Amino acid sequence: MPANRPLDPKLTSLLENLRGRVRRYVVWDSALAIAAVILAAFWIGLALDYLPVQLGGTEMPRLARMLLLAVVAAVVIAITALMLVGRLRRPLPDDSLALLVERHHPTLGGRLVTAVQLSRPRREGDSHSAALLNHVHREAAAEIDKVDPGKVFRWQPLVRKAMVAGPLAILSLGLLIISPSSFARAASRLTLLSDEPWPRRAHLEMVGVELPIVTAVESDISAPKLIEFNDAKTVRLPRGSNPTLRIRADAETSELPIVCIVYYHTDGGTRGQSNMRRVGRITDGYQSFVLDGPPLTGLSESMTLDVRGLDDRLDDFRIEAITPPALTEMKVSVRYADYLRGEGSGDVDLETDYQSGLRISEGSQVTMVATSSEPLGDTEVVLKTVTDKPQPFTLAYSDDRRQLRLTMDNFDAATTVSLVPADADGISAQAPYRYFLGVVLDQPPELEMRLSGIGSAVTPIARIPVTATVVDDYGVERLTISVTPSKGEDAEAGADDTEAAGSKTASVSPKLSRDGEAKTELDLRDLVADGSLPELVPGGAINVIGEASDLYDLAGKHLTRGEVFRLEVVTPEQLLARLERNELALRSRLEQTIDETRNLRETLNLLRRGFNEDESNLDETEQTRQQQIRRLRTQQSGLQASKTSEELSGIAESLDDILREMVNNRVDSLDRQERIGEGVRDPLRLIVNEPLARLRDQIIDIERSVNDSADAMAKTTVSIETADEVIARLTEVLDKMLDLESYNEILDIVRELIEDQDELLKDTKDERKKRVLNLFD
Incomplete structure (x- = not known):
């Protein structure tokens, strides 16, 4: 197996350069994304925070700004974690970079990838020749100069992000340059470093709520009370009140709004708006605006208010409608004055619910107990x-402050009690509670006194019967009837006559019945005999006075003086002369009554002739008219008969008074009583009760039968006979009165002879005295 040779330096340089450029691409991509997010959030937040202000709204609340800041922070952290840190931490192996380059440079024909992979250290298991590997390295190194690393990257994402971040950054820079204060305010508000609001064209200030002061005095017109909103922008006002919302606008450093609008939202869900009106002129650089109409008129529920003027707003001011205390019950307890209370009375004489028209006795202790719906604070009482x-x-x-007890110890005048209840917070009722208590004043006794059988003059030995009636609210304590000598004819009758004369006064205190009536008799002869009165001489006078007092003891005593009866003191002869003159007047009245009775008889006779007339030739209308005339004459006859009866009764009563006056003055005689009483008075009463009463009934029957001529004529004939009987009997009585007058004339002659004799004797005595005195001269 051939040994791995190191990678060509040109190829190594290409891959390292590409790796560095990839990492820078990631950094720029992330940075542009973060910048776009931050700048976009800045301008979006600025728009949401500032544009509502320009439209008359308010800035974003702190919670909204906090939410926006949290979202931006979350997005930036996500971009940093995912787009920056996450991609930077990913490994970039050479073969991956070589593959990326060959994808964009097909001319390399896989040589760069083959060279990189076969030159990887500690690579095993490959079967290739060293010559072939060297040949690949040479061919790849020869083509490397033709490689453009920039083709590897997609620049569109960076351009798009730059197209977002670039203009936003330019705008931000422009805002910073043009208005650093606005940029700083926006940045500080969006980053929650400050809650200072944006500046406005207008500047509004909340003054408060003016509430009319409710007083218990009707004539007291006080200035309204200004209630300011507390730190929570809340005021508490009574339901049913008529508050006035007051704000002011800066007119010197800010633009003055033409109109300010109140937007309200009640707890019941009602929404609306009302315009505030400008009041007064600009004072101290401020213009006042008030709202004194709906929804504040007759405040019924709580509400939230916002005030807008141009671009300034006063938000979230709350008015809480509080139910003021109400007097739900009023009880009145009364303890009467001591002189009105009986033995064993309790502490309270009367306890009742208040009702209109309640009247209480004078001098009582009155306690009014009012029950409130809420605990009471200070209550105004007038x-x-x-x-x-x-x-x-x-x-x-009371201990729970739900009851108020008002006590008047000496109730002596009609009183209006005005109460304005308020709770502990000063929320008062919007109208005073008024209660009227009338007073029953203890009136002085009413005294009515009459002298029975006594005229305007008395003899020195007369008896004076007195009848008194005393009426009082709560009972009479004492009744006193006094007789006092007077100065004489020149003295004026009156209550001060006693003191002026310096004379003795005789008094009696008769006992009163349950009905307040008393009867007594003042015997002048006995009063003079026992020394209560000085000797009474004809030519003088006496005063009879009645005085009554009750139990009243609150402010002095109630003393009532009745009518003063001034009676002249005369001799029996003078009294009889007066009575005879009265008899003469009664005779004249009797003569007049007889003449009226004759006229009544003629009227009845005329009526009878009318009934006897033939009406067959008259039409129905004329017959009806004739019947109406007869009915009217019949009614007139009935009235005349009634008048005659009353007049005769009056004459009989006057004669009876004359007889009693004679008896009371002790100048009576049996002959005179028989002549007046049995000869005149009793016959008159008998005439009234018998023929005259019968005549009145007969006239009534005639009126009932006026439509039946025959029946009416017969009844009229009977009534004429009765009238003749009345006239005859009255004539007999008149003859007796004439006989009595002749008798009285004889008595007058005798009295004149006696007076002449007395005068002659007096003159004789005076002449004798003169002669005796002349002897010593």
């Missing part, structure tokens, strides 16, 4: 009374 007088109160909370 109490306003109708008198504008401050109403003191105390405020307390």
